[in-house]
Amino acid sequence: MGEMDVPFYRHSLKSSDADLVANVFASPILTSGAQCKAVEAQISEYFSVSHAKMVNSWTNGAVAALLALDIGPGDEVIVPAQTFIATSNVVELVGAKPVFVDVDPETLLLTPEYISSAITDKTKAVIPVHMYGQMCDIKSIRESLKGKNIAIIEDCAHTFEAKINNERPGKHSDFAIFSFYATKNVTCGEGGAIITNDENLYQKLIQTVLHGMSAGAADRFEKGQYRHWGMDRLGTKANLPDILAALLPPQISTIDARLKIREDLAKNYDQFFEDSPIKITKINQGIVHSRHLYPIWVNPKHRDQVLFKLGEAQIGSTVNYRAVPTLNFYKSNYGFKGGEFANSENWGDGTLSVPLFPGMSELEQNYVIETFEKTILPILGSD
Ligand SMILES: *Cc1c(COP(=O)(O)O)cnc(C)c1O
Numbered sequence: 001m002g003e004m005d006v007p008f009y010r011h012s013l014k015s016s017d018a019d020l021v022a023n024v025f026a027s028p029i030l031t032s033g034a035q036c037k038a039v040e041a042q043i044s045e046y047f048s049v050s051h052a053k054m055v056n057s058w059t060n061g062a063v064a065a066l067l068a069l070d071i072g073p074g075d076e077v078i079v080p081a082q083t084f085i086a087t088s089n090v091v092e093l094v095g096a097k098p099v100f101v102d103v104d105p106e107t108l109l110l111t112p113e114y115i116s117s118a119i120t121d122k123t124k125a126v127i128p129v130h131m132y133g134q135m136c137d138i139k140s141i142r143e144s145l146k147g148k149n150i151a152i153i154e155d156c157a158h159t160f161e162a163k164i165n166n167e168r169p170g171k172h173s174d175f176a177i178f179s180f181y182a183t184k185n186v187t188c189g190e191g192g193a194i195i196t197n198d199e200n201l202y203q204k205l206i207q208t209v210l211h212g213m214s215a216g217a218a219d220r221f222e223k224g225q226y227r228h229w230g231m232d233r234l235g236t237k238a239n240l241p242d243i244l245a246a247l248l249p250p251q252i253s254t255i256d257a258r259l260k261i262r263e264d265l266a267k268n269y270d271q272f273f274e275d276s277p278i279k280i281t282k283i284n285q286g287i288v289h290s291r292h293l294y295p296i297w298v299n300p301k302h303r304d305q306v307l308f309k310l311g312e313a314q315i316g317s318t319v320n321y322r323a324v325p326t327l328n329f330y331k332s333n334y335g336f337k338g339g340e341f342a343n344s345e346n347w348g349d350g351t352l353s354v355p356l357f358p359g360m361s362e363l364e365q366n367y368v369i370e371t372f373e374k375t376i377l378p379i380l381g382s383d
Pocket of ligand 1: 056057058059060083084086087129155157158178179180181191192
């Protein structure tokens with residue numbers, strides 16, 4: 001062992017990509033300007049939506065989106081118990097209450113049934129998460145909320161390129177929010193984007209991403225003339241600088257080619273894990289999966305030992321994710337005892353993710369699979 005070192009993730013940016021950033025230095029605007037506008041046009045076209053807004057993270061973007069929806073103290077927002085903490089943290093940050101619901105045990109996705117069990121007259125929004133790259137059925141969720149004044153915010157941090165029944169994110173929701181964090185499928189280190197078809201919400205959003213100001217820096221100095229700005233609502237500071245936005249266009253235009261590579265890698269893993277005591281997630285009909293992460297599930301009593309053995313073999317792995325209501329902050333603030341979200345907790349106690357990234361070589365993947373064969377399966381064999 002130890003003949004190879006396979007990281008959990010290796011980004012694909014090259015030193016030549018610095019030229020993209022250098023071009024921004026030739027312009028007077030380092031913060032949100034022409035580069036952001038160009039990427040917003042590219043993203044609007046990709047998703048066939050009327051508006052896109054670049055943000056400096058999914059998290060800050062989601063806070064701005066919640067503020068644009070006037071969600072705050074006294075309001076409830078339904079979130080899945082099985083997700084990354086950011087999904088519920090943003091609800092806390094605006095002073096509203098995240099109401100956790102369990103997820104489907106096989107897909108780890110929210111469905112209309114799980115959502116409806118938690119709706120009260122305080123429910124203002126729901127944040128379905130397209131876990132690992134498989135989209136929730138947002139159209140059905142929208143239909144199930146018909147006649148109720150409940151907004152849908154899609155958490156697209158795991159997907160840019162996914163589809164359900166040939167539809168991309170953004171079509172049936174109020175906002176869909178992407179992350180361009182360092183390990184996501186499209187990245188500029190830190191960043192994100194929000195798409196919407198709702199003109200009224202978009203007009204609020206462009207204020208809530210920037211303090212609540214009525215005009216951004218580039219617009220305030222349009223045609224060399226200073227123009228006063230106003231402030232009608234409270235905002236945060238979520239705008240993306242052009243320095244980072246410049247890294248995105250080539251990644252977005254080649255995204256489908258990179259998906260193909262991850263699909264092939266995922267298929268190899270599928271073949272191996274399907275014949276083992278290790279569980280993988282179910283993929284529904286009509287899904288194009290963006291293959292952001294490759295999570296597996298082992299009997300929880302062995303999970304930490306599997307993580308340890310992979311570490312010993314120099315293979316990067318991580319846990320996506322322990323169920324959010326089991327973490328101290330939520331446990332103590334909401335008095336969860338454990339057992340309330342059985343599917344999320346069971347998955348969260350046994351899951352770990354194995355390396356999957358576009359630059360992963362066949363040799364590297366074979367080494368991961370061999371390590372499972374030789375070192376991990378014998379641990380699991382007894383049950
Ligand atoms: C990464 C991630 C986020 C947060 O994205 P940031 O851009 O880092 O704020 C939110 N939700 C999910 C499901 C994520 O994986």
